[in-house]
Amino acid sequence: MSHVDEFLGSDVLSIGPLRLKGRAFLAPMAGLTDLGMRRLAQRFGAALTVTEMLDSEFYAGGNREAAVRAEGAGLDLHVVQIAGCRPEWLAEAARLAEAAGAEMIDINMGCPAKRVTGGTAGSALMRDLGLAIALIRAVVAAVKVPVSLKMRLGWDEAALNAPELARRAEAEGIAMLTVHGRTRCQFFTGKADWAAIRKVREATALPLVANGDCASREDANLMLATSGADAVMIGRAAVGRPWLVGEAARHLAKTPHPGPNAAERCAAALEHYRTLLSLFGKEQGLRHARKHLAAYAMQSRRADAAALRSRLVTSESPAEVESILSNLFVAERAAA
Numbered sequence: 209m210s211h212v213d214e215f216l217g218s219d220v221l222s223i224g225p226l227r228l229k230g231r232a233f234l235a236p237m238a239g240l241t242d243l244g245m246r247r248l249a250q251r252f253g254a255a256l257t258v259t260e261m262l263d264s265e266f267y268a269g270g271n272r273e274a275a276v277r278a279e280g281a282g283l284d285l286h287v288v289q290i291a292g293c294r295p296e297w298l299a300e301a302a303r304l305a306e307a308a309g310a311e312m313i314d315i316n317m318g319c320p321a322k323r324v325t326g327g328t329a330g331s332a333l334m335r336d337l338g339l340a341i342a343l344i345r346a347v348v349a350a351v352k353v354p355v356s357l358k359m360r361l362g363w364d365e366a367a368l369n370a371p372e373l374a375r376r377a378e379a380e381g382i383a384m385l386t387v388h389g390r391t392r393c394q395f396f397t398g399k400a401d402w403a404a405i406r407k408v409r410e411a412t413a414l415p416l417v418a419n420g421d422c423a424s425r426e427d428a429n430l431m432l433a434t435s436g437a438d439a440v441m442i443g444r445a446a447v448g449r450p451w452l453v454g455e456a457a458r459h460l461a462k463t464p465h466p467g468p469n470a471a472e473r474c475a476a477a478l479e480h481y482r483t484l485l486s487l488f489g490k491e492q493g494l495r496h497a498r499k500h501l502a503a504y505a506m507q508s509r510r511a512d513a514a515a516l517r518s519r520l521v522t523s524e525s526p527a528e529v530e531s532i533l534s535n536l537f538v539a540e541r542a543a544a
């Protein structure tokens with residue numbers, strides 16, 4: 209199933225000491241970018257994947273679930289994302305992640321959720337650049353690995369301060385920036401503004417990653433051309449399709465590839481399911497897997513996808529789920 213070695217040899221992006229093969233990354237998504245999804249995305253050609261956001265206080269405090277979410281075994285490149293509003297917790301979380309094998313630490317300044325912004329973390333930090341910079345400084349000083357930053361365009365239309373934060377972050381030693389082309393107040397509404405990301409391009413020389421609403425390889429091309437970014441980051445469109453990121457990377461590298469065939473897609477979905485059961489245990493794994501199972505069913509584009517989805521998300525029987533997944537994409541191909 210590994211297609212990575214045959215391509216992208218020349219399309220290398222440097223982030224500090226790291227050499228990334230390709231210009232398409234998988235976005236961090238809480239509840240979704242578990243180790244199973246990150247492993248598959250990388251194997252299919254994603255140049256970089258990021259863990260779900262870890263609450264720095266929980267993680268640094270030894271929370272077991274946070275440690276499972278920070279797992280990176282079997283990855284070519286392990287990036288851990290941390291969030292929080294206290295420099296000492298963020299620094300400690302970064303140190304722990306580095307000691308556990310993280311090769312890059314990403315700081316979240318983009319999450320719009322009230323639970324996060326209420327504690328002046330995530331995108332709320334874009335309203336308090338003094339605190340944002342103190343957090344960046346603490347993390348950069350705590351680890352030897354590169355530190356990256358993920359943000360939005362600003363808090364709202366009246367405060368589009370991503371270029372200023374980018375400039376100041378660069379001066380603090382941040383190694384890469386990702387910008388989701390929406391404001392915090394937009395949450396996920398409207399359309400991501402790829403052209404607005406260009407203002408960050410003009411403000412800094414750092415490797416820049418554009419994010420928001422990239423759903424195909426054609427989008428990836430247009431997103432780079434419009435934003436001036438060096439790489440794209442794909443989130444929601446890759447759920448149920450972890451191979452999409454690699455397809456985008458190959459398209460950008462001008463080494464197109466037909467992508468995994470039906471049998472390989474089935475094998476990927478099965479492997480993902482088994483990884484979740486072994487990571488989280490049967491009971492929690494079954495629950496955690498449901499969002500992915502639903503997405504795999506819908507991505508199969510079968511006429512009976514909705515019926516299969518409801519069987520997959522209600523089944524308590526791993527044997528039944530595995531039997532459905534084993535044929536999920538095969539019928540799609542037969543019908544095509």
Ligand SMILES: Cc1cc2nc3c(=O)[nH]c(=O)nc-3n(C[C@H](O)[C@H](O)[C@H](O)COP(=O)(O)O)c2cc1C
Pocket residue numbers: 235236237238239240259260261289316318319358388419420421422441442443444445
């Ligand atoms: C369910 C969900 C969970 C997310 N969790 C995180 C997160 O933990 N950290 C983060 O930086 N962004 C998170 N995001 C934002 C995504 O990384 C990305 O910025 C956003 O979805 C836009 O990209 P897309 O249109 O390709 O999905 C999340 C998004 C979704 C939909």
